[in-house]
Amino acid sequence: MTIHRDDLADKFGMWLFIFTELLLFGMLFVVYAVYRSMHPEAFRIAGEELDVALGTINTVILLISSATVAMSITAIQKGDKKRCLQLLSITLLIAVIFMVNKYFEWGAKFEYGFYPGSDALAELGHGTILFFGLYFFMTGIHALHILIGIGLFIYVMLQVKKNKIHQTDYIWLENTGLYWHLVDLIWIFLFPLFYLIH
Amino acid sequence: MSEEKTHMVPYSTQIAALLALLVLTGLSVAITQLEFGGYNTLAAMLLAGAKAVIVLAWYMHLKYEKQLFPVMVAAVFVIFLLVLFVTFFDYSYR
């Protein structure tokens, strides 16, 4: 059978997939909104336990990585393979740094004994349990997406290197970029909800 | 072979978008350190919404895509907000 290439269809499919991701996280935001409305005070206090500086750093680097991915697409469109690979390397590096930060952040919480099912949490009441349950679950699912993103970037970079992705056929890079922006988009909302508002 | 012509976004635009995003991030951190009570949440969400629009429009190329794409994205957000709204018919009046 002739393989029929239709870049727009591929991109269309990617967008539909992004919609499913948006609604998946969307429902977690619904859960968050419901419990915040039930325990406003406990959520406010619990939110102050999180490290705003670390959260801000992660937000900033994730935004930068989004920009570098977007620019890597411009680079490939110009046929600038070297620039494209450089930009993708930066993105990959940032994704790893994000995970390292996350590791330290979660580690600190565990050290305090703030993890699902811990005794320390149990003493702090329902609102706090729910806040940290949501925090770990939502940032956990988000981190899982970052890990998948790291895998995708490694694959895409190899393809660029092998010239499988090039000036006229870069839909893989474009779709990976879309995925990465989705991950960024989710974080844009997670960050204020957990770290900032109180 | 792709019949649609592709749009190239210049580096400068992307850097500008990044700067805007960083400024908005700084703004939302700053605002939420002040005590505005309930407006805090509203301001943070509006700023996050603005950042989301920038990412969607420039980085995800919605500004340059066929009309269908922005419409679909908007529809998804509307559906999400409606679900949230309808859910709170229960929680606001319990």
Next chain:
Amino acid sequence: MSDNTNHKEVSYLEYQGKYRGILGWILSTDHKRIGLLYLYTMLLFFSIAAILGLLMKTQLIAPGETIMGPQTYNSFFTLHGIIMIFIIVVPGLPAVFGNFFLPIMIGAKDVAFPRINLLSWWLYIIGILIVLTSQFTGGGPPDTGWTFYAPYSFQTPTNVLPAVFGAFVMGFSSILTGINFVVTIHRMRAPGMKWLRMPLFPWTLYGTAWIQILATPVIGITLMLIIAERMLGIGFFDPALGGDPILYQHLFWIYSHPAVYIMILPAMGVISEIIPVFSRKSIFGYRAIVLSTMAIAFVGYFVWGHHMFTSGMSGRALFTFSFLTFLVAIPSAIKVFNWVATMHKGSLHLHTPFFWALSFLFVFMIGGLTGLVLGALATNVHLHDTHFVVAHFHFIVFGGTGFAFMGAVHYWFPKMFGRMYDANWANLGWGIFFIGFLSLYLPMFFLGMSGMPRRYYDYLPEFHGMNILSSMGAWVMISGILIIFANLIRSARSGPKTTEKNPWGGKTLEWQVDTPPTLENFDEIPAVDKTPYDYRDYAENTNS
């Protein structure tokens, strides 16, 4: 692919690709073969779940323990529900007939992403296997019901995790099918096939695909939350940790109500195909049917709360959900009127698929009208969680989708297999099935009215009479199913061969291609220049 030279003449059934034998099927990216893979899988699991249902009805033939105890009964209705919902009716028509006929009906050679289509079947199979492991490992078969209501679903010692995870994996399969269909319909319609020249079955698949994309992630995350709840004790729905069990029900029904429309919309599409063909007349109010399809898909997203009228929701929410529920009834009513009006002044050809379509109309009306009783607040309070609800959704999901599925099999059978089934046996099977169906489910309405709750393995003597009738109906219905299946399986293997392109006189594109279709469906993609059910030439060529 290895040989590209002469495949145009061979049918998809005989085509030899890279792999031979069974591998040529389970590794095939051909949409038609994938459709049949789904069909065979469903045939197998439908039989299992139907037997479970039969055993449950047999248990209920008399009060007390007749053939099984409560634990067995509870795990039976759980497995029956999981199989019937997640393995049969949710993928059901889209996965089998959507895969097989959607590309042909819109004039495409395959779906947009054939490999993802195959992946989707594989995920489906993996999901099924995971669900099945729940039956044989850990703390025994799950006994939560297919709804997995919190907090019972994380308190029961039974093996809920694999069942939930299996359903989660099948959700992915459903999403991928949805993505595939939306892109296929947008990008691959034949030249000249404008949106309003697309046949109605693809239209309903389009609406369905959007629900699959926009609703399935909700159940995905909900099931993930249940898994987190059971494994980590995270507390989202555990009242002891501050969670709200009612929130679980919200999330569950935000998916599972639209899922009902995933089940019923394609069924409506099948009926919209069958009725004009056997009436030799254009469908009445094509635009109205398209509009009502999309309206159902949209409004159906916001009526989930009517599954929760007695769950402890706020009064304001009850009012809103009841109101929206009545609104969603209108588009379905419009469709029924249009179908009946299509028959008016037609020339009705009575064949098996048409019998299924007509009986669909009857049971679907009963299902829909009893839905109104359940949508009204006061009557719902009495009937909620009783056998009335069980009867209602079996009329919609089994009566609606099941009858349409049977209609679809009998309608497209010659095209799919290049063989014909025995019409007399098919009609006999239909008749017995129809009688059995009514005597199985109609008494349940009375049981519910008189107050018998659902999911009861035992009941008070006052409910005995109707239960006897219902249980006997189950045996009659199973006999009908046996006749139908035996006839179809025998005919698919050794029925009379046919290469007639258009045995029923259909107008849509699948009746213009070879029987059975070639690998690429079309030698040349046809140009479309009129509405899909235009029978004016038939009327002109008939001498009265």
Next chain:
Amino acid sequence: MYPLGASTFVEGVNNAFVFILGVSFFFLISITAVIIYFLIRYNKKRNPKPTHVEGNNWLEFIWTAIPLVLVMGMFYYGYVAWIPMKRIPDEGFHVTANARMWSFSFTYDNGRVTDKLFVPKDTAIILSLNARDVLHSLYIPAFRIKEDMVPGLTDNRMWFQANNTGTFTIFCAEYCGLQHALMYTDLVVMEPDEFWEWYADTTAVAPVIPEDANLALLGRQVVESKGCIACHSLDGTVVIGPSFLGKFGDPVRVITDGVEREIIYDEEYVRRSIYDPDYDITVGFRRGQMLSYEGEVTEDEVMLIIEFLKSLNE
């Protein structure tokens, strides 16, 4: 078939039923009749030449508008009959309904606890709904009311006013596990005078046990009325928890604080298993399956249960 009503809600609910079912039957019968007529009239033998019709916007409009009006009527009937159920009066006789797997119990304001619900006729009865473990649902078909009992949901109430005396069934309508089907009890509506006399009779709260009473038999009654045998069989089969049969006085292996040890199945062990079930977990069973019966089973009743358990050894 349809249970005769015995509460003030019945009339409104019945009206809604009559309206909705009436309209439904009308449409079901007439549309079916039309289909059958078409089958005969437009059969291909009688009508070989179909007439081309694309549709008719007027008809579409009419059969959108008429059902719309009708369903709004249905919505209205359903709504008005439901309002009184939600509008809980300020004054009324208050009872707390408790549900656990798989039994109901009812606590009255004077401290009296029963497994059947006793109420006076013609009085507004306000039930506070509590559930200990999972979702249950209190359903009285004859009164046309039902409301889920949600663990953790405080201030969940329902009300009714009986207008007939008699005995009616209360079902659990929300699936709650193994013995869901057996979770039902009676609602006894009495004449007010009779009821208040019953209510004032507090001797039932602390039954005086006669000297010569068969303690084991009384213990069996306790075990049955508290729903113990839903999980603990009397014949040695394992249901959810260990069977009661032939254990008393024997050594039993349990896990306490994660450490397996052997203890004697004695009175102290039984008492602790009732009041603090997760303290010792019998090997082979799961934690968290049983909730404490503190406050639901009295010390006297524990004594009776022990007598009953002893009797099973004989």
